[in-house]
Amino acid sequence: MKLQEKLISSFDTFGKSLNGSETDSLRKLRTEGMEVFKAKGFPTTKDEEWKYTPLNKSIKHDYDLAEGFGSDMKSEDVDPFLCTGIDSYKVVFVNGVFNVSLSNITSQDKFFVSHLKDAFEGDSEIFNKYYGKLADTQQSMVALNTAYAQEGAFVYVKAGAVVDKLIQIIYINNDGSRAMMNQVRNLFVVEDRAEVQILERHQSLSDASVFTNVVTETSVGNEAHFKHFKVQNDRETTTLVDSTFVKQGTSSSALVDTFAFGGELTRNNLHFEFAGEHAEAHMDAITLLKGSSVVDHHTFVDHAVPNCQSNQLYKGIYDEQSKGVFNGKVMVRKDAQKTNAFQQNNNLLLTDDAVIDTKPQLEIFADDVACSHGCTIGQLDDEALFYMQSRGIPLKEAKAFLMFAFAGDTLKNITIPELKEQLINLVACELKVDLELNEVNL
Amino acid sequence: MLKIQDLKVEIEGKEIIKGLNLEINKGEVHAIMGPNGAGKSTLSAVIAGREEYEVTAGTIEFEGKDIMDLAPEERAHAGVFLSFQYPVEIPGVSVTNFIKTAINESRKARGLEPMEAKDLLKLMREKQQLLAMDKTFMSRSINEGFSGGEKKRNEIFQMAMLDPKLAILDETDSGLDIDALKIVANGVNKLKNQDNAVMVITHYQRLLDHIIPDFVHVLFDGKIVKSGDKNLALELEEKGYDWIKQEIEA
Numbered sequence: 001m002k003l004q005e006k007l008i009s010s011f012d013t014f015g016k017s018l019n020g021s022e023t024d025s026l027r028k029l030r031t032e033g034m035e036v037f038k039a040k041g042f043p044t045t046k047d048e049e050w051k052y053t054p055l056n057k058s059i060k061h062d063y064d065l066a067e068g069f070g071s072d073m074k075s076e077d078v079d080p081f082l083c084t085g086i087d088s089y090k091v092v093f094v095n096g097v098f099n100v101s102l103s104n105i106t107s108q109d110k111f112f113v114s115h116l117k118d119a120f121e122g123d124s125e126i127f128n129k130y131y132g133k134l135a136d137t138q139q140s141m142v143a144l145n146t147a148y149a150q151e152g153a154f155v156y157v158k159a160g161a162v163v164d165k166l167i168q169i170i171y172i173n174n175d176g177s178r179a180m181m182n183q184v185r186n187l188f189v190v191e192d193r194a195e196v197q198i199l200e201r202h203q204s205l206s207d208a209s210v211f212t213n214v215v216t217e218t219s220v221g222n223e224a225h226f227k228h229f230k231v232q233n234d235r236e237t238t239t240l241v242d243s244t245f246v247k248q249g250t251s252s253s254a255l256v257d258t259f260a261f262g263g264e265l266t267r268n269n270l271h272f273e274f275a276g277e278h279a280e281a282h283m284d285a286i287t288l289l290k291g292s293s294v295v296d297h298h299t300f301v302d303h304a305v306p307n308c309q310s311n312q313l314y315k316g317i318y319d320e321q322s323k324g325v326f327n328g329k330v331m332v333r334k335d336a337q338k339t340n341a342f343q344q345n346n347n348l349l350l351t352d353d354a355v356i357d358t359k360p361q362l363e364i365f366a367d368d369v370a371c372s373h374g375c376t377i378g379q380l381d382d383e384a385l386f387y388m389q390s391r392g393i394p395l396k397e398a399k400a401f402l403m404f405a406f407a408g409d410t411l412k413n414i415t416i417p418e419l420k421e422q423l424i425n426l427v428a429c430e431l432k433v434d435l436e437l438n439e440v441n442l
Numbered sequence: 443m444l445k446i447q448d449l450k451v452e453i454e455g456k457e458i459i460k461g462l463n464l465e466i467n468k469g470e471v472h473a474i475m476g477p478n479g480a481g482k483s484t485l486s487a488v489i490a491g492r493e494e495y496e497v498t499a500g501t502i503e504f505e506g507k508d509i510m511d512l513a514p515e516e517r518a519h520a521g522v523f524l525s526f527q528y529p530v531e532i533p534g535v536s537v538t539n540f541i542k543t544a545i546n547e548s549r550k551a552r553g554l555e556p557m558e559a560k561d562l563l564k565l566m567r568e569k570q571q572l573l574a575m576d577k578t579f580m581s582r583s584i585n586e587g588f589s590g591g592e593k594k595r596n597e598i599f600q601m602a603m604l605d606p607k608l609a610i611l612d613e614t615d616s617g618l619d620i621d622a623l624k625i626v627a628n629g630v631n632k633l634k635n636q637d638n639a640v641m642v643i644t645h646y647q648r649l650l651d652h653i654i655p656d657f658v659h660v661l662f663d664g665k666i667v668k669s670g671d672k673n674l675a676l677e678l679e680e681k682g683y684d685w686i687k688q689e690i691e692a
Contacts, residue, residue, distance in 0.1 A: 386492055392604065395515065401540075
């Protein structure tokens with residue numbers, strides 16, 4: 001049976017297995033999600049938004065839809081994929097299931113870092129207020145996720161609170177015996193004047209195919225500050241479809257910083273919406289690809305109100321036969337005067353076979369705005385390489401320096417030193433060099 | 443130290459060096475002079491190993507070994523240094539990080555451990571003083587936003603740090619005012635000793651007032667057409683390159 005039919009026909013059984021443990025409103029969301037998915041199915045390249053990114057290879061595997069089993073992983077098996085050396089809250093999932101012993105969750109007066117399933121089974125006011133309200137449930141991948149999602153992280157930060165540690169959310173798959181499809185869901189609610197930083201990673205440890213369809217809803221209150229780092233450095237047997245929705249209040253700031261380094265196919269749908277004035281949104285991304293990996297970054301920024309600022313900085317380096325897509329849409333609505341929208345997509349193609357499709361889209365209906373976009377596609381500078389070689393720096397290291405110099409400015413918004421160091425090391429590791437890469441005057 | 447025999451070099455099918463012979467021994471300073479387009483910069487790039495140039499004939503030996511098949515970094519590890527006429531800006535790589543990597547890669551090639559951080563800092567401070575560079579220089583991106591003089595001083599600073607056997611200075615005087623020229627020349631003179639050699643490529647006599655050559659060669663249309671001592675440079679300054687041209691044609 002094809003995956004699409006299997007997902008549709010299994011839904012009834014899935015509903016029964018929940019055994020009435022969930023609220024009516026949640027059940028309704030699930031049913032509606034399934035209706036949308038039934039009507040639309042998986043997106044195809046005929047769909048304008050998926051034109052360059054065929055899912056057909058990813059959906060041909062016979063994924064097991066049953067819930068996985070938390071295997072006996074130890075914390076030292078998980079550590080290599082986390083930011084270590086600092087205290088953090090951890091939400092760890094193994095084969096799609098929350099693992100309490102590897103996690104370090106918390107529930108305090110001012111904030112909590114928790115397992116989403118607990119909220120599904122409770123009748124939390126905050127949960128009901130935000131869950132399924134920020135995501136575009138008409139998108140078929142979001143609808144599919146809404147129908148099935150059971151696992152994920154739920155972070156709530158009360159007005160005025162600052163979460164004292166980095167929150168790390170990691171989804172690990174280590175079951176090599178079967179292909180798995182995971183529908184995971186995150187909900188982050190950051191109330192007025194609150195602050196939090198989150199690192200999210202999806203990691204497969206076996207050669208079995210894994211398809212992760214993740215949806216994240218984030219609400220950033222007035223004067224609140226939010227940072228979300230995504231590490232997408234997975235094996236070549238994995239597909240990740242990430243749909244992230246951020247809604248920002250007045251004078252808030254939000255950053256989504258994506259490190260896209262691998263996987264068979266990665267699709268990022270990133271939505272930002274301004275609900276209050278004087279807010280700032282930053283979208284940074286560094287894409288380093290090789291082999292036949294495909295990464296597609298789709299962004300949509302909705303300037304619905306005046307006086308907001310959005311910054312998109314997407315840098316990509318494509319080696320071998322890898323392929324990238326950048327589609328950045330900025331909508332400036334009629335009343336959104338004094339909008340500042342900036343978009344930059346720079347790419348290096350290291351081989352003749354590497355491909356980048358880049359498409360900026362600005363739709364501006366206001367007349368007093370500053371909007372710009374730029375995209376470049378180039379190669380490494382031979383003169384600079386020779387200069388470094390003539391000083392004794394081998395070609396590989398010289399290339400790494402140039403690549404880091406090219407992409408390093410996407411790291412400027414990382415303020416936790418340990419996190420920055422580890423992300424830079426990750427880049428060095430990806431470039432296969434043992435160099436001290438540091439930022440200077442970027 | 444350097445022995446070039448009957449060298450012929452092409453780029454994109456055009457012959458630039460047309461049978462060149464040159465021998466440089468340790469302890470010597472050689473000046474290569476000549477009009478624009480004579481092949482001066484091509485010669486320096488070919489010795490340093492730039493791949494775009496195709497060597498069609500002849501040999502280049504360095505310390506008795508053929509270096510034609512060596513990559514530019516391997517030539518650097520062997521002790522060849524080229525100071526660029528137009529040093530390249532590399533945003534995002536600090537002078538410190540760059541020089542540290544260059545030194546340690548060279549040490550690695552010789553089977554040595556990386557230099558201790560404190561030794562490296564000490565050496566850097568010493569060489570900075572030699573070239574009258576201020577400390578903030580070290581944390582700036584290499585050559586980015588540097589003035590012409592700063593770029594050339596940075597080149598000689600790197601030369602001082604790497605301590606090459608053969609230093610090739612390609613038009614190091616271009617773009618320098620007299621004060622910067624003196625600092626650069628003084629740096630080179632301090633680094634000069636009986637065991638290394640310098641090859642100065644220049645269009646004008648000016649730099650040779652400060653770095654005194656033992657030999658002066660005139661490169662013209664891809665060949666060395668005349669060699670002499672430092673007085674040849676003075677004669678060229680006075681009479682211009684047309685004089686050489688007439689002499690060859692006569």
